[in-house]
Amino acid sequence: MDNIKRVLLKLSGEALAADAGRGLDFPFIQSVCAAVKDCADQGVQVGVVVGGGNFWRGLKDGGDKMERSRADQMGMLATIINSLALQDVLEQQGQPARVLTAQPMGNVAEPYSRPLADRYLSEGKVVIFGGGTGNPYFSTDTAAVLRAVEIGADMILLAKNIDGVYSADPRKDPNAVKYDSVTYEEVLAKQLQVMDLPATSLALENKIPAMVFPLADPANILRAVKGEAIGTKVTL
Numbered sequence: 001m002d003n004i005k006r007v008l009l010k011l012s013g014e015a016l017a018a019d020a021g022r023g024l025d026f027p028f029i030q031s032v033c034a035a036v037k038d039c040a041d042q043g044v045q046v047g048v049v050v051g052g053g054n055f056w057r058g059l060k061d062g063g064d065k066m067e068r069s070r071a072d073q074m075g076m077l078a079t080i081i082n083s084l085a086l087q088d089v090l091e092q093q094g095q096p097a098r099v100l101t102a103q104p105m106g107n108v109a110e111p112y113s114r115p116l117a118d119r120y121l122s123e124g125k126v127v128i129f130g131g132g133t134g135n136p137y138f139s140t141d142t143a144a145v146l147r148a149v150e151i152g153a154d155m156i157l158l159a160k161n162i163d164g165v166y167s168a169d170p171r172k173d174p175n176a177v178k179y180d181s182v183t184y185e186e187v188l189a190k191q192l193q194v195m196d197l198p199a200t201s202l203a204l205e206n207k208i209p210a211m212v213f214p215l216a217d218p219a220n221i222l223r224a225v226k227g228e229a230i231g232t233k234v235t236l
Contacts, residue, residue, distance in 0.1 A: 048127070
């Protein structure tokens with residue numbers, strides 16, 4: 001943990017809904033935010049990117065019923081809803097937080113800029129990046145890596161509903177093998193389900209390691225920061 005000063009935490013929108021699948025499960029969000037606050041209390045600067053799948057899944061929900069760009073823009077708005085919820089819960093817990101959005105949102109949140117994000121993080125505030133990359137056709141995985149690169153994060157924390165990276169989908173293949181550690185080159189060569197291709201390539205190019213771990217226990221966020229073996233480490 002001595003080498004980890006700044007991290008980018010990627011949360012799926014579905015995770016914020018917990019077992020309900022849709023909407024916001026505030027008891028669970030409170031647990032997640034408490035873990036984020038624990039990291040901040042120990043001097044680790046935390047940026048967060050959250051998906052929007054608990055409200056709208058862009059292409060998956062829009063399908064052939066909507067024009068792709070507009071469906072993706074709706075997904076970006078969903079991420080901002082989740083970002084505001086995280087900010088509110090963090091502040092209730094006494095942890096200063098700011099939402100910076102890739103889309104101008106007037107008095108809802110501040111527009112994203114790298115210097116502003118860097119300043120807030122250096123001040124000990126949790127910075128939540130809403131609105132994805134601000135562009136359609138890019139996932140929040142890509143947004144997470146992009147923001148990690150821009151803020152100079154030491155590690156990307158990928159909190160998922162699975163306990164690590166497997167050779168195949170363990171829900172479909174009983175012979176799937178879990179990796180304790182895997183390189184980005186192996187992820188690309190074997191098409192392992194870590195992040196999508198643009199996000200993986202960007203992380204590799206910019207030499208940012210990642211940790212994939214289960215969010216079922218939100219305390220795993222701090223454990224991941226400490227370097228405990230709780231999932232799969234993605235190395236260079």
